[in-house]
Amino acid sequence: MSNTKCPQCGLVNWSDAVACKRCGWQLDWQYRPASQFDSAAPEPEPLFSSTLTFLTAILLLAVAAFLSHRVFHVIDLETAKIAAVITMTGGIGLLILTHLWLVLRIFEQSASWGVATLCVPLAGLVAVTKFWEKTRRSFIGQLLCVGIVLVGSQIVPR
Numbered sequence: 733m734s735n736t737k738c739p740q741c742g743l744v745n746w747s748d749a750v751a752c753k754r755c756g757w758q759l760d761w762q763y764r765p766a767s768q769f770d771s772a773a774p775e776p777e778p779l780f781s782s783t784l785t786f787l788t789a790i791l792l793l794a795v796a797a798f799l800s801h802r803v804f805h806v807i808d809l810e811t812a813k814i815a816a817v818i819t820m821t822g823g824i825g826l827l828i829l830t831h832l833w834l835v836l837r838i839f840e841q842s843a844s845w846g847v848a849t850l851c852v853p854l855a856g857l858v859a860v861t862k863f864w865e866k867t868r869r870s871f872i873g874q875l876l877c878v879g880i881v882l883v884g885s886q887i888v889p890r
């Protein structure tokens with residue numbers, strides 16, 4: 733918009749005019765503080781939401797337990813077994829939740845892609861690349877959970 737029509741007399745004023753040149757009508761209603769516009773605009777979603785930060789923290793704890801037992805030998809076998817059970821069961825539970833989250837995200841974008849994800853192997857991966865902006869966080873969340881389960885399964889040597 734390069735100009736503003738005066739609601740009082742109809743004169744077209746420059747967009748930066750504070751008051752109408754002809755009748756003096758206050759046009760500055762549009763000069764609201766920038767913060768008002770900011771709150772109206774949808775906030776850009778950060779890639780690392782609190783959920784992803786939480787999952788990353790659990791993955792790091794699993795890695796720490798793995799390193800403590802297998803590399804540095806600072807925790808005994810019993811403690812390592814408990815850590816393995818916790819990270820694996822927790823990881824599988826979170827994996828199911830993040831998978832539901834991802835499927836829900838795909839359904840939000842397209843119902844047919846959502847059905848395809850549930851029925852056709854690997855259709856979910858195609859849907860993730862197709863709707864990357866909307867599915868990336870749930871997809872990364874799912875990968876983090878796979879990592880938690882994998883690391884958890886390696887804490888105690890077979």
Ligand SMILES: [Zn+2]
Binds near residue numbers: 738740743754755757
């Ligand atoms: Zn006017």
